[in-house]
Amino acid sequence: MSELKIKKRLSWQLFSKQDFLELFKFRDLLFTLIKRDVQVVYKQSVIGFGWAVIKPMVQMIIFTFLFTYIAKVQMDDDSVPYMVFNFVALVPFTYFSSALTASTSSLISNESFITKVYFPRLIIPLVPIIAKLVDFGIAMVVLGFMLFYYYQTQPGSVEINGNILFLPLLILILIMFSFGISLWFSALAIQYRDLNQIVTFLAQFMMYMAPIVWPFSRLKGITQGIESWSGIDGIANYFEKIYSFFPLVGVIEGFRTALIGGKAYPNMPWDLILNGTIMSLLILVSGIYFFRSKESIFADVA
Amino acid sequence: MKNETVIKVEGLSKRYRIGLKEEMHDSLASSLAAFLKSPFKSFKKLKNLSSFNDEGDDVFWALKDIDFEVKKGEALGIIGMNGAGKSTLLKVLSRITEPTNGEVTINGRVASLLEVGTGFHPDLTGRENIFLNGTILGMTRKEINQKMEEIIEFSGVRKFIDTPVKRYSSGMRVRLAFSVAAHLDPEILIIDEVLAVGDYEFQNKCIGKMQDVAQGGKTILFVSHNMAAIKQLCNRAILLKKGEKIADGTVDEIIEVYKNNNEAREGDLGHIQLAPKNELPFQLLELSIKNSNREIATYFESTEKIHVELKMRITKQQPNYYINFRVVNHDEITLFVTTDEDFSEGYMSGTLGVGDHGFNFDFPSHLFKPGKYRIDVYMCNRFNPLIQEHNNILSFEIIDSITVRSVKQLYRSEAIVAPAIIWELK
Numbered sequence: 001m002s003e004l005k006i007k008k009r010l011s012w013q014l015f016s017k018q019d020f021l022e023l024f025k026f027r028d029l030l031f032t033l034i035k036r037d038v039q040v041v042y043k044q045s046v047i048g049f050g051w052a053v054i055k056p057m058v059q060m061i062i063f064t065f066l067f068t069y070i071a072k073v074q075m076d077d078d079s080v081p082y083m084v085f086n087f088v089a090l091v092p093f094t095y096f097s098s099a100l101t102a103s104t105s106s107l108i109s110n111e112s113f114i115t116k117v118y119f120p121r122l123i124i125p126l127v128p129i130i131a132k133l134v135d136f137g138i139a140m141v142v143l144g145f146m147l148f149y150y151y152q153t154q155p156g157s158v159e160i161n162g163n164i165l166f167l168p169l170l171i172l173i174l175i176m177f178s179f180g181i182s183l184w185f186s187a188l189a190i191q192y193r194d195l196n197q198i199v200t201f202l203a204q205f206m207m208y209m210a211p212i213v214w215p216f217s218r219l220k221g222i223t224q225g226i227e228s229w230s231g232i233d234g235i236a237n238y239f240e241k242i243y244s245f246f247p248l249v250g251v252i253e254g255f256r257t258a259l260i261g262g263k264a265y266p267n268m269p270w271d272l273i274l275n276g277t278i279m280s281l282l283i284l285v286s287g288i289y290f291f292r293s294k295e296s297i298f299a300d301v302a
Numbered sequence: 303m304k305n306e307t308v309i310k311v312e313g314l315s316k317r318y319r320i321g322l323k324e325e326m327h328d329s330l331a332s333s334l335a336a337f338l339k340s341p342f343k344s345f346k347k348l349k350n351l352s353s354f355n356d357e358g359d360d361v362f363w364a365l366k367d368i369d370f371e372v373k374k375g376e377a378l379g380i381i382g383m384n385g386a387g388k389s390t391l392l393k394v395l396s397r398i399t400e401p402t403n404g405e406v407t408i409n410g411r412v413a414s415l416l417e418v419g420t421g422f423h424p425d426l427t428g429r430e431n432i433f434l435n436g437t438i439l440g441m442t443r444k445e446i447n448q449k450m451e452e453i454i455e456f457s458g459v460r461k462f463i464d465t466p467v468k469r470y471s472s473g474m475r476v477r478l479a480f481s482v483a484a485h486l487d488p489e490i491l492i493i494d495e496v497l498a499v500g501d502y503e504f505q506n507k508c509i510g511k512m513q514d515v516a517q518g519g520k521t522i523l524f525v526s527h528n529m530a531a532i533k534q535l536c537n538r539a540i541l542l543k544k545g546e547k548i549a550d551g552t553v554d555e556i557i558e559v560y561k562n563n564n565e566a567r568e569g570d571l572g573h574i575q576l577a578p579k580n581e582l583p584f585q586l587l588e589l590s591i592k593n594s595n596r597e598i599a600t601y602f603e604s605t606e607k608i609h610v611e612l613k614m615r616i617t618k619q620q621p622n623y624y625i626n627f628r629v630v631n632h633d634e635i636t637l638f639v640t641t642d643e644d645f646s647e648g649y650m651s652g653t654l655g656v657g658d659h660g661f662n663f664d665f666p667s668h669l670f671k672p673g674k675y676r677i678d679v680y681m682c683n684r685f686n687p688l689i690q691e692h693n694n695i696l697s698f699e700i701i702d703s704i705t706v707r708s709v710k711q712l713y714r715s716e717a718i719v720a721p722a723i724i725w726e727l728k
Contacts, residue, residue, distance in 0.1 A: 004412075006397055007405035029437040036423055036434055043425045043466075116420045117438055118397035191348055296400035299393065300318065301348075 009296060023120045030123050030130075037102075037131035052135035053142045056094045060087045063213050076217045077264035079156050084146065088259050089212040089252045091143050092171075095136040096178050096248065097203040102128035103182030104199045107190040107298060114298050121295045122288070125186040129179045147259060161261035163268055170254040173273070177247040177280040183287030187294040191301045210248040216269075219243060247283075250276030306409070308490060308521050309372040309395070313404035316365040316390050316545075364390040366545040367404070377522040379536035379553055381529075381560050386542040388525045392416060392494050395523065410489030410521070413439055417494075418479040424468035428459060428478055431467050435482045449485045456507070457481035484511045490521045529557050529672065529701045557701070560601075572600045574696055583618035584651070584681050584689050586625075587658065591677070591698055604672065604702040604720065608665040614681070615658050616651070622684035624649035625661070630676050635718060637675070649684070668722035670700040 042048040060083060067073045068082045075082065103125045107114065110124050151158045189195035211219070223236035223243075243249065250272035257265040336343075365387045372378050382388050393399045395406060396414035421438040422431050432453055436446040446453075454460050457478045459470070467475060493512075516522050516535060526532050532539060532553060539556035541549040549559045572591040579585060592609040593599040602608055614625065628639045642650040642661060651659075676697040681690035 004408045005405055006394065006401065006408065008400055008402065026437075026440075028441075028443045032433050032437040032443070036426060036430070039430070040423060040425050112417075113421050113438060115393075115398060116417045117414065119438065119440070192345075299399040 019120070023122060026119050026123060029119055030126065033123065033127045034131045037127055038134050041131075049135075049138055052138040056087065056090045056139050057142070059094070060090055063090075067213055073214055074218065076215050079262065080260055080264045081150060081154070081157055084150055084158060084260060085215070085256070086213060087143060087146060088255050089210070091136065091139045092174050092251055092255055093207060093210065093212055093248065094139065095132055096174060097207070098135065099129050099132040099178045100182055100185070100203060101199055102132065103178070104185040104189050105196050106182075107186045108193070108196070111190075121298060122183075122291060125182045125291070126179065129175060129182060133175075143259070156262065158260055159262035161258075163258040163261060165258075166254065166268060167258050170251050170258065170273070173247060173277050173280050174251045176284045177251075177276070180280060180283030180285075180287040183291040184283070187291045187298075190298055191294075206248065210246065211252055216249070216253055244272050244275045245279045247276035247280045250274075306374045307371050308374045308409045309523075310407040311368055311370050311395075311404070312406070314365055314368040314391075314394065314401050314406060315363060315403040316387075316394060316399070317402040318362045318364050363545050365394070365401070368542075368545075368547050370540055370547060370550060372521055372523065374521055375519045376538055377516045377524065377536040379532035379539035379556070380523065380525045380542065381532065381539055381556055382542035385544075387545040388542055389416070389494060390545075391542065392492055392523070392525060396492055408490065411440075411487075412490045412492065413483075413486040413488035414492035415439075415483050415494065416492075418476055418483065420479075422467055422475065422479065425466055427466055428457075428463040428470070429454075431478065432482055435479060436486075439483065439486055440488075441486060445487075453481045453485050456484060456511075480508055484508065488520070490523070491515060492523045494525045529560075533557070560701075572598045572696060572698060576692075578615060580617075582681075582690060583620065584614070584616050584623050584683070586612070586614050586679055586681055586690060586692060586695075588613035589677075589679065589696060591696055600696075600698045602670075602698060602700055604670055604700050605667055607667045608698070610661075610663050610665070612661045612679075613658060614651070614661075616654055616656050619654075619656055620683060621652040622649070622686075623651040623654075623689075624682050624684065625651055626680040626682055628678045628680075629665075630678060631718065632674050637670075637719060669719055671717065671720040672700050672702040674699050 042051065045051065047054065063086050064083045067086075073082070075085070106124050106128055107121075113119070114121065114124070147158050151160065185195050185199055189199075207213075219240060220236070223239040226239060227233070227236040250269060253265075253269045254273050257268050368387075368391065370378075380388050380391065390399070392414065393416070394401050395408075396412065396416065398416075421434050423434060426434065429450075432450065433443065433446055437443065441449075454463055457474075457480075459474050459478055462470060462474065467478070470478070512522070512535060522535065524532065524535055536553050539551070539553045540547055541556050541560055549556055551559075573589070575588045576586055578587060588611075590598055590611045591600070592611065593602060594606050594609070596609065610627070612625070612627075616623070625642050626639060627641070629637045631637055640663070650661075674697060676694045679692040679695050680688055681692075683689055
C-alpha cells in the first residue's frame with residue numbers, strides 16, 4: 001500500500017519523481033478533458049469545425065487586402081503571393097494565440113474542480129494547449145490545399161522541399177513556447193484576474209511584432225532606423241540579437257522555409273530556431289517551477 | 303490487519319487571511335485619490351491572499367493543531383457548527399489545499415466527495431459526463447467502461463443517457479452524479495454532506511450503498527449536520543469547534559457533548575434583550591427560547607417542546623396592537639405564523655394598558671425536521687404600518703438523535719415539517 005504524506009511543500013521539493021508518476025496516473029483525466037474541450041467548442045454550432053478554418057482564413061483575406069492594396073508591404077521576392085506568405089505564418093500564430101488565451105483563463109474556468117477535487121493541477125493549463133492542436137491540424141490541411149493550388153497553377157511560387165521534414169520540430173517549439181507562457185499566465189491569472197485582459201492585447205501585440213504581416217528581412221531596416229535615430233553605434237545588431245530569441249520568429253521563418261521554400265526561402269534559419277528553442281525551454285522550465293510554487297494556493301485564492 | 307492506522311493527522315493547522323474592512327471616502331478629492339491609489343492597494347490585497355508575513359487581525363486559523371488517527375474499517379463522523387473547520391479539514395485531507403503546519407499520513411486510495419457532480423459539463427451527454435466526472439474523481443477510463451452499465455442502471459436515467467445534461471432536471475443530474483461517485487472503489491472515502499440532495503427513493507438507495515461500503519472494510523470520513531445520518535453510518539466521531547478538536551469518542555458521546563457545548567456559545571444565545579426606544583408606543587423588550595427544563599437553549603431535540611418567553615412594553619394604549627411571531631426555515635419558507643389573537647377573542651395586546659407585559663407559549667414537539675430555523679417578530683398595529691420589525695431576532699437548531707424515525711427522516715428531504723404521525727393497523 002502506498003503511503004502518502006500531506007504537508008506544506010518546501011520550495012526545493014517542487015518536482016519529484018512521484019509527481020511525474022502521478023501526472024502519468026492521471027493521463028485519463030487529461031484525455032477526457034481534452035475530449036471535452038474539443039467537443040464543447042463547436043457544440044450547437046452549424047458550421048462546427050469549419051470555424052477552425054474560417055477564423056484564420058478571414059484574417060488572411062483581410063491582411064492580404066490591407067497589405068497589398070492599401071499599405072503595400074515590400075516583399076523580398078515577388079514570386080511568393082502575399083496570401084501564401086501570410087497564411088503560412090498565421091496558422092501557427094493562430095494556434096499560439098488561441099492556446100494562450102484559453103490556457104490563461106483555464107484555471108479560472110475550471111475553478112469548480114480545483115476547489116473540490118485533487119489532481120495534478122498542471123493538467124488544467126495543458127488541456128487547451130493540446131486541444132487547440134485539433135484546430136491547428138484542420139487549418140494545416142487547408143493550408144496544404146492552398147499550397148498545392150499555387151504549386152500547380154503558379155510554378156515557382158511554392159516549391160516542395162526536404163525542409164518539410166523539420167516541421168514537427170518547429171511545431172514542438174511552438175507548443176513548448178505556448179505552454180511555457182501559459183503556465184506563467186494561468187498561475188498568475190487565478191490570483192490577478194487582470195491577466196485575462198492583458199493576454200488579449202499581448203497576443204495582438206505579438207502578432208505585429210512577429211514577422212507575420214511583414215517579411216523578416218524588413219527587420220534590418222527597422223533596427224537600422226533605430227540606430228540612426230538614437231545615434232548609438234551597433235545598437236541595430238543588439239536589437240536583432242534580442243529579437244532572434246523571440247521564439248515565434250524562428251518558428252514562422254522555419255514554417256515558411258519548410259512549406260514555401262524555393263528561392264525566396266532556400267535555407268532553414270537555424271540560428272533563429274536555436275535561439276527560439278533556448279528561450280522556449282527557459283520559459284517552459286521556469287513556468288513549470290512557477291506554476292508548481294503557486295499551485296498550493298490555487299484553491300485558496302480561486 | 304484490522305488495527306492498521308490508515309489516516310494519521312498530526313498537529314494539523316491551516317491559516318487563512320480574511321479581508322479587512324474597506325475604507326469609506328466622504329469627499330470627491332479623497333475618492334479620486336483612492337481611485338488613483340487603488341491599483342496599488344488592490345495589488346497588495348490580492349498578493350496578501352497568498353502571503354502571511356505578519357500576524358495581523360485579518361489572519362484566521364481555520365484549523366488549529368488537530369490530531370487524530372483513523373483505523374482501517376472505521377467510519378468517522380466529523381461534527382461541528384458552521385465555521386468549525388470541518389470543510390477545511392476535508393479539503394486538507396483530500397489534498398485540495400495545503401496545510402500551514404503539521405502533516406497527514408494516508409495509507410490507501412482516497413476518493414473524496416465534497417460535492418456531487420464535480421465537473422459536469424452541461425453541453426455533454428450523460429455518458430460523456432460519466433467519463434468526465436469519473437476521471438476527475440480518479441477512475442481510469444477502463445474502470446469506467448467496465449462499470450458503465452452498472453452506473454447507468456443505478457442512476458435510473460438510462461433513457462436520457464445520450465442527451466446533453468443541460469436538458470436534465472436537477473434531480474436527474476444528482477442521480478447520475480451520485481451513481482458515478484457510488485461506483486468509485488476507494489479504500490478511504492471522504493464525504494461532505496452530499497446526501498442532502500435527491501429524492502426520497504434515491505437517497506434511500508445511496509444510504510444503502512454507503513452502508514455497503516462501510517461494511518466492506520472501507521474507511522469512511524463523513525461530515526454532516528444530520529446527527530441521524532452520522533449515527534447510522536459512523537461508529538466514532540470527533541467534534542470540532544473553532545478549528546480545534548474538542549472531543550473524540552463514540553457517536554453517542556460526541557452528540558451529547560455537541561448539544562451541551564453549543565448551548566453556551568457566545569453571540570448566539572437563545573435570549574435577547576432590546577434597548578427600549580422611547581418614541582415607540584408598542585415594542586418588544588425581551589425574547590427567550592427555552593428547553594423543557596426551562597433553560598435558555600438554541601439546540602433542541604425534535605421530540606422537545608420549545609418554550610417561548612416574550613416581554614413587551616406599551617407606552618400608548620391602542621386596541622389594534624398585535625404581535626406576529628413566525629418561524630422561518632433555511633430556505634426562507636415560513637413554517638408557521640402565530641399571533642396573540644390565536645385561540646382568544648381579539649388581540650390580547652390591544653386590551654392591555656400602558657406598562658410592561660409578558661407572554662409565554664410553547665411550540666408543539668415533533669414538528670421540526672432537523673436543521674436551522676430563525677424567528678421573526680413583528681410588533682403591529684392592525685390598520686397601520688408595522689411598528690417594529692425584528693427579522694432573524696433569534697435562531698435555533700433542531701437535532702434529531704433520539705427518535706426511532708430519525709433514521710428514516712433522512713429520506714424526507716422534500717418535506718418541510720415532520721409531525722409525529724403514528725400509523726395504526728386496522
